[in-house]
Structures are given as structure tokens and as C-alpha cells.
Amino acid sequence: DAKTTQPNSMESNEEEPVHLPCNHSTISGTDYIHWYRQLPSQGPEYVIHGLTSNVNNRMASLAIAEDRKSSTLILHRATLRDAAVYYCILRDLIPSNTGKLIFGQGTTLQVKP
Amino acid sequence: NAGVTQTPKFQVLKTGQSMTLQCAQDMNHEYMSWYRQDPGMGLRLIHYSVGAGITDQGEVPNGYNVSRSTTEDFPLRLLSAAPSQTSVYFCASSTYGAPGQAGFSYGYTFGSGTRLTVV
Numbered sequence: 001d002a003k004t005t006q007p008n009s010m011e012s013n014e015e016e017p018v019h020l021p022c023n024h025s026t027i028s029g030t031d032y033i034h035w036y037r038q039l040p041s042q043g044p045e046y047v048i049h050g051l052t053s054n055v056n057n058r059m060a061s062l063a064i065a066e067d068r069k070s071s072t073l074i075l076h077r078a079t080l081r082d083a084a085v086y087y088c089i090l091r092d093l094i095p096s097n098t099g100k101l102i103f104g105q106g107t108t109l110q111v112k113p
Numbered sequence: 114n115a116g117v118t119q120t121p122k123f124q125v126l127k128t129g130q131s132m133t134l135q136c137a138q139d140m141n142h143e144y145m146s147w148y149r150q151d152p153g154m155g156l157r158l159i160h161y162s163v164g165a166g167i168t169d170q171g172e173v174p175n176g177y178n179v180s181r182s183t184t185e186d187f188p189l190r191l192l193s194a195a196p197s198q199t200s201v202y203f204c205a206s207s208t209y210g211a212p213g214q215a216g217f218s219y220g221y222t223f224g225s226g227t228r229l230t231v232v
Binding site: 034036042043044045046047049085087098099100101102103104105106 | 207
């Protein structure tokens, strides 16, 4: 299974942008890049995913390097509610493999008022 | 839609007892998975299923059984509970479709979890 590497923790100030990095140097051509977050005492929540192009949705933006070996999740204005553990995960597009989603340790984001 | 429903929310078992954690989804998702999360740790995949009648092992399958007789349900059975199985268990489901299809979503939806304590 392709692996991802994330910093253990990051800090941000409220209402400032946050850039959460992820390295995935062994990514294969059929891997989607997924981001999930887990708020305290809750189950994980899907945030965004992408394959090659940058992606935006109401929660965040995903910037993918041209060689796809790294990506960055961007929260445009962090709020206290964004304090969570953020997971960067590779999900295989091939149907027989795509059911297997493996979580790493993630990045714990602290947001300071 | 209720999404992914897990029952019970809390359970205390004695060592050696067996029980089934229930998971149901009403989104007609093909893929379903079970994870456990120990205190202060990340999620570890126990078993997963790519469709009714098809299951496979994840990272930590020992001590657990699953079956998938319907699309909607994916129960997790603890055969003989041990204190090492004290954890929070999450069920998740996802669909698979072709990118570009209307309504295509590739993310997993998680349940709210079952907190299991084995004494």
C-alpha cells in the first residue's frame, strides 16, 4: 500500500490560512489523494479528494504537485472548529483495490484564538 | 437518509464473551469497512467489503469476523472478547462510480462509533 507522510502537529491562528502538507512519493497512477479530518470524539469526516488537478470545495482546497508526489490541503480561514486531526490517504481507483482505505497518523491541527 | 448507523453506541463486555457490532447504511454503497481506534492513535482497518458476499481482511483482522449478506448491512463479530479489543469501532461506507458522473462522490461516510470496553 502506498504510504503518506505528514507532520505530527501544526499550529495556526484563527482566521488565518493553513497549509497542511502531505508527501506521497510512491503514489501510483491509479491512486486518488484523499483528505479526511477527525474532530475530537467524532468519526472521521471526508474533506476533499483529487487525482491530478487542484480541487476546491466548500470546506477546503487541495493543491497537487505536478509530479503528484506531494499535496497540500488549504484551509482558507481557520476557525476554532477546524481544530482536528487531518489525514492524507491514497485510495486506489482500481475497483478490486479501492475498498481498502488505510489511515496513517495524521496531522493534529491546533487553532489559536 | 440516515447515513451510516452503528449500534450499540456503548458496550461493556467480560473477557471471553462474544458480541456483534451492527452497521447499516441506506445509501446503496458498495464498499463498507470496519476500523478500530485505540486511545490517542489513528484508525486501523479490521475488515472491508467491496460488495454483498465479498469480504477481505484489513490490517488487524485477528479476533474478528465479518459477513456481508446484503448491501445495507456489515456486522462485525467479536468471537471471544479480550481486553486488548477495548477500543472505539467505526464503520464506514462508500460508493464507486465513474468520475464525471452526476453526483459522483468518492469519499467514505463514517458512523458515529461504538465505544467497547472489555473487562
